[in-house]
Amino acid sequence: MACFMILSVSYAAGDALPPIAATATPRLEGMAAEAMAQSVEADWLQQAASWRAANRPLTAPADAAEHAFPIAETIERGRRLARELERSGVEVKSCLEALSRIEARLKALGAPPDAVATQELYLEARRAIRRLAFANPLLNLDQLLFVKRFTQQTYPDICLNHMPWVSRPGGDICVLESKAGGKLFDALAEPGWAEVATTSASTPLEASVRHLLNGALGPGHVHGMDLWFGGDRVVFGYARAKSREPVEGWLNRAKSYELRRTVEPIHIYEMNLKNGALRQLTRGEWSDLDPTYAPNGDIVFVSERCGTSLQCNEYDKDETSCNLYVMKPDGSGIRRLSANKDGDYLPHTLDDGTIAYTRWEYHERSWAFIQSIWTIRPDGTMADAVFKQHFVNPWALEETRSIPGSRKLVAVAAGHHTLPVGPLVVVDTGVGVNTTSGMSILTPGVKPPEGGMDGVPVAGGGVLDGGGCYATPWALSEKFFLAAYNYGKQTDPTGYGLYLVDAFGNRELIWRDPAISCFMPIPRRARPTPPVLPDRTDPARPYATCAVTNVGYGASGIAPGQIGYIRIAEPIGWPYDNQHGGQRYGEDHRYGGKGAENKNLLSWTPIRVLGDVPVAADGSAHFAVPADTAVYFQLLDENRMELRRMRSFISFQRGEQRACVGCHETRALAPPGGPGQALAAPAMVPEPPPWGSGRPVSFLRDIQPIFDLRCVNCHGGLKPAGGLAFSGGLITHDREVAGYGANRAYETIMEKGLVAISAVRAQDASITPPLAYGSLKSSLVAVLSRAPHNERVRLSAEEWRRLTTWIDANAPYHDAFVNKREPVAAYDLALDQALAGKLGAIHARRCTGCHAADAVTRLDWIDLYQPGHTLFLEAPLARAAGGVGRCGKDVYKNADDPDYRAVWELVRDAVAKAWARPRRDLKALTDDRDAGRMLELDAGSGASRIH
Secondary structure: OOOOOOOOOOOOOOOOOOOOOOEOOOEEEEEEHHHHHHHHHHHHHHHHHHHHHHHOOOOOOOOOHHHHOOHHHHHHHHHHHHHHHHOOOOOOHHHHHHHHHHHHHHHHOOOOOOHHHHHHHHHHHHHHHHHHHOOOHHHOOOEEEEEEOOOOOOOOOOOOOOOOOOOOOOOEEEEEEEOOOOOHHHHHHOOOOOOOOOOOOOOOEEEEEEEOOOOOOOOEEEEEEEEOOOOOEEEEEEEEOOOOOOOOOOOOHHHHHHHHHHOOOOEEEEEEOOOOEEEEOOOOOOOEEEEEEOOOOOEEEEEOOOOEEOOOOOOOOOOEOOEEEEEOOOOOOOEEOOOOOOOEEEEEEOOOOOEEEEEEOOOOOOOOOOEEEEEEOOOOOOOEEEEOOOOOOOOEEEEEEEOOOOOOEEEEEEOOOOOOOEOEEEEOHHHOOOOHHHEEEOOOOOOOOOOOOOOEEOOOOOOOOOOOEEEEEEEOOOOEEEEEEEOOOOOOOOOEEEEEEEOOOOEEEEEOEOOEOEEEEEEOOOOOOOOOOOOOOOOOOOEEEEEEOOOOOOOOOOOOOOOOEEEEEEEOOEEEEOOOEEOEOOOOOOOOOOOOOOOHHHOOOOEEEEEEEEOOOOOOEEEEEEOOOOEEEEEEOOOOOEEEEOOOOEOOOOOOEEEEOOOOOOOOOOOOOOOOHHHHOOOEEOEOOOOOOOOOOOHHHHHHHHHHHHOOOOOOOOOOHHHOOOOOOEOOOOOOOOOOOOEHHHHHHHHOOOOEOOOOOOOOOOOOOOOOOEHHHOHHHHHHHOOOHHHHOOOOHHHHHHHHHHHHOOOOOOOOOEOOOOOOOOOOHHHOHHHHHHHHHHHHHHOOOOOOHHHHOOHHHOOOOOHHHOHHHHOOEOHHHOOOOOOOOOOEOOOOOHHHHHHHHHHHHHHHHHHHOOOHHHHHHHOOOOOOOOOOOOOOOOOEEOO
8 A cells, every 4th residue: 555645735825814913812791680681581481492392291282381381390300409409508498498489379370370470480480499509519610611603514423523614713712700700600690680680881790701812813713622720721722714704615515625725724722811821732734623631731632633534425525534642731742642544533631530532433333333432541552442332322422521529421422423412421431331321311301413312311310301402511510510502403503502400400501692602611710630640652662562361251152272363454544635635445325226235335444464463372462563553353263264353443552561351342351360371471473464464455466366266267257157257357336436346256256245244334333243254254265165166276375364364354355545636547447438339349240149249248358467368359269369269160260350350459458558547456466565554573474572
């Protein structure tokens, strides 16, 4: 595989943005008491409408007063809240008495109750509960930090939410504070109800909002923010824009390639909250966003710097994926933390010092379901799935944060084609990595925008109001949370406001700006700094070492001693650079029809087999793997054939030392017993496959020669044995894209299901059982292993290893990618309809006595190595003239026949063009390309050890 150079971007003249100001001058805005009261009461009425839509009996009239307002439910929620806060020393008597009076008045209304009176009782109950809710000691703060930003309006998708043009420019980092500098929630508890408010210019403000940037960075929007543990500075991503209007084409995903070259990427900045000083931390052609402070002051962030494209979406889309990176506090020393071909997003530092993030995987499993919670140490070591790696609903868990004083986490349950919005959930990873019983729903009245929702409501019931979306939660405790909420469509640009939500069913508006959405509420106060985890990397070592106590642990169905080797392989990400855009591997979505799902459209990436390492007699193994490389593991038998496959992948840092129990796919248990025999010796270097570890496997180069030598004599021509054609001729899958085709043998194998592969598009999130896929489950291997083929074919030991290694790599065809913007277009012989037409005209004259012209005008019969041996040249040519004379009578008496010469010249010229301008698969035969990330260790002639 070629190395892909990352090219710099030169923005067009006139595109330069204004210089960045050194400091920002805050701007103040506020809301009068009366307006604040009206806003809060309007929100209560909207909550009642949401509750009514979700809970009103189907038989009740829509305007029935007894079902219009959830007064009884509201009173009960208030009482549950009072019982909880009383344990914290909060005075709750006045609230409980008020709720009792309201309850008595409700009963006295009679039936049917008066609608106006019912509404007033509902509002009175809400006022009493708001006063109580805002007396919570957890809200004892002066300022609330948050972000104003227009909600993303471009195509929502977990892997498309990071581009700089996704939101309309506008908004700021803001601080909400009380009018007189006192406690914020004291001011918000009774906005204008204690006395009659006026609308005069002298009306005091209940609360005010300071805009901290106030235009210092020019137009744009904030894309992720974190507050330092001391509360005195913020780090944030900012997408600067040339104006307050979105760029042309911002809602058209097909414009992504152009926009990536002309729109300034998102960069990371830091602001001192004491004096407004700003500094820019990242620069360059890639977007850097969603930063989070590590406990030692380093900054972990999301970036496109990995230079990979989405393994998804249509051919005309050019979109990047993201990985995690870390930098020093001053922006220096940027280093990659994760190597994920699919995408890592939304990192947040947890209270134990690790970084939680959402990881999307699209590797031999569903594109929809594997959007899980992972954690990683700030040095990049110990990346691990901690929740939702192997169950379906919800499809994604995002915006994961710690809950203070607890090992539990709060997250948003979302979909794949969505923003990170949906119901709020509390996650207890201690219950288990792969069980929905570890997930409690804080807002059961809300469903994810896509996909289903498993789990049960939190103790206390949670918020039952129906509909809407939550976003950017901040936990105050296991029972109280700050969050953004929107009643309507997930992409409503102005729909989100800030709320206090509790486990007892209460939701209270904190702040809403009708002109723009509000997100990311963070109390501005010092909080405990998590522990600083020591750096376990060694930059001098380009590899990591893995120690496994017993590879058979957790692999039920595999007999002790059956495992002979572990194989290490790399799934290679699709390249992206700003010159070529996104390069592609898999077949275009336009290709479909009968049998499409059986073709290996689903092997969406090249596979580089790094090699095999032996397993000791006690099941232990100790080996090296390349650092900063996505790898997955397979268990092999003594013949190096797959027993079990890891349908996931992981990456390691330089010098990382990783130990696990066995092949249990959660990596969460401590190794039982002793360290194992293999750990007494130095780590082994994987023994490469027959074609070497420096490049991905190519079917055409590495496997087709086996079929050419052993199979095509019987399985070729017009009537191949058993209807199975194993010739190497090229075919196409897409009439518009050169390079999307395979060859005849590969097409046969896939259409007939001769190999057992894991389909990437399969809607599957399960743990892989042993012997689910691979060579031991493949009918092709079974047939070649038994009579008569085991006697007639007789594959050599190397041929067996090539064939089974390829199958166990999930039987990929291509070893490289389609460059949509090649300076010279590839020639696809299989797509050459003009060639087929000229050949067909000759065959119509000479062959129709026995054959239909199109039956023998087979471009896949053209022999790319020896054009003269092309079947429709060789078969009809007389034996005396050098042909094989298969047509019963000699169609061409000699090579001087004008039609024969015409066919020969057409074939010769087509083959010459095919090699001069090779399509993707032929390139594997024209050069010895380097995979670009060789294991920097000398493997010698077999498995060796690191000393």
